[in-house]
Amino acid sequence: MHRFTVLAAALIVTASGCSGLAARVAANALTSGGDTYASDDDPELVRDAVPFGLKTMESVLASDPGNESLLLALCSGFTQYAYAFVAADADAADFAGRLAEARQQRARARRLFLRARGYGLRALDERRDGMGARLKALRDLAGVLARASKEDVPVLYWTASAWTLAIVNAKSDLGLVAELPAPVAMMERSLALDESWGEGSIHEFFVAYDATRTEREGGGAARVRAHYDRALQLSHQQKLGPRVALAEGLLVQAQDRAGFTALLEEVLKADVDAAPHFRLANTLAQRRARLLLDHADDLFL
Numbered sequence: 001m002h003r004f005t006v007l008a009a010a011l012i013v014t015a016s017g018c019s020g021l022a023a024r025v026a027a028n029a030l031t032s033g034g035d036t037y038a039s040d041d042d043p044e045l046v047r048d049a050v051p052f053g054l055k056t057m058e059s060v061l062a063s064d065p066g067n068e069s070l071l072l073a074l075c076s077g078f079t080q081y082a083y084a085f086v087a088a089d090a091d092a093a094d095f096a097g098r099l100a101e102a103r104q105q106r107a108r109a110r111r112l113f114l115r116a117r118g119y120g121l122r123a124l125d126e127r128r129d130g131m132g133a134r135l136k137a138l139r140d141l142a143g144v145l146a147r148a149s150k151e152d153v154p155v156l157y158w159t160a161s162a163w164t165l166a167i168v169n170a171k172s173d174l175g176l177v178a179e180l181p182a183p184v185a186m187m188e189r190s191l192a193l194d195e196s197w198g199e200g201s202i203h204e205f206f207v208a209y210d211a212t213r214t215e216r217e218g219g220g221a222a223r224v225r226a227h228y229d230r231a232l233q234l235s236h237q238q239k240l241g242p243r244v245a246l247a248e249g250l251l252v253q254a255q256d257r258a259g260f261t262a263l264l265e266e267v268l269k270a271d272v273d274a275a276p277h278f279r280l281a282n283t284l285a286q287r288r289a290r291l292l293l294d295h296a297d298d299l300f301l
Contacts, residue, residue, distance in 0.1 A: 021060045039276045043084070049081045050081045068155075071123035076115035076158040082109045083165055084284050090169070106169045113166035120159025127152060132159075135182050146188040157202060162187035164209075180183040184209070189279045200234030204242050211249030215225055224250045238275035240267045240285035248292060264289040 037046050054077050061070050090105035121132030134144045149154060163183035170176050187209075191202045206227040213219025224246070231242040244261050251260040267289040272282040292299070 037280060039279045039282060041272070043280065043287070046280060047081075047085050050077065055076060055082065062268060066126050068069065068123050068126045071119045071126065071165060072155050073157065073164060075116045075120035075123060076157065078112050078119070078161040079158055079165065082112035082116065084163075086112060087165065087169060088284075088288070095291065110169040110173075113162045113169065115175050116162035117159055117166060119164060120155055124152070124154045124159065127155065135186065138179060138182055141182060141185040145185055148189055148193065150193045153190045153197045153202075156186045156190045157205075158196065159183070160190070161205070164205075195230070196234050199236075200231035200239065200242070203231035204239070204245060207231060207242055207245040208249050211253055221250060221254070235278075238278055238282075240270055240272075240278075240282045240289075242287050243267050244288050246291070247289070250266055252299050255300055257296065260300070261293065261296065265295050268293075 037050070040046050054074065057070055057074055057077070061067065061074065064070065072179075084104055088108040090102045090109055091106060093099075095104035107198055119138055124132035124135065128147055131144060131147065135141065145156075160183035163179065163186075167176055167180055167183075187202060190197065191206070195202060204227070207224055208222045210219035210227060215222070228242055228246050231239065235242070244267060247260045247263045247267075251263065268286055270282065270286070272279050272286065275282065
């Protein structure tokens, strides 16, 4: 999804019904190289462009269904798109009291997250001889994940992210909620295998998740703070996401409005151009911070 010329070429490959080899060449082109979207300063431009890339990759995948790189790219791509734009729209509608719109957007977000999870589980099946299916079955999670190695961390992380976010956006689906132990176990295994992956991304997950658990359950304020400090350290203080996660999770839970306000105002004052490879993510984090500050009265007594 990083160059329109590559996307156009891939469309030609799929439209002409070329061989599996041609499809693999197109798939490798689509999933290699840097991601120019990450450094973009216009979220709406990215929002409009990403679906084209995702659908193109799905078309190529139909000709090369076992391509692990393509499956991972689709898992991460759909997860990021649904989180950054669809679920965010649902939250904004919820805060504004547009409940019907919020329900509609959450339903769409859930479908997209489950779509992403499906691609991730398929990638794990390809990499580890049926690991995805075993995780979906929710049996002997520790034993299944013991087979994973450091090289599996990216697909474990994105699949677990998609799975968790699907649950968050479908809290009334008790069957789906009951599956939460699987993505949490995947994240814990990823942390054990490569805690620095993604410049602190796994720690950032636990900043949000451990705020929902008590100390007895394995979470609590001390663990949240430890993950928060490590996430900032690994990103060289350049990511704004951990700060927003801490404010929205732990500080709201503690009803620390002063700390919440100070931290989010710090986020809004940050220069998103200081770290170009985080520019889009930090721009979206600032957007989230503004939404939370504008609706602080709904979050604090």
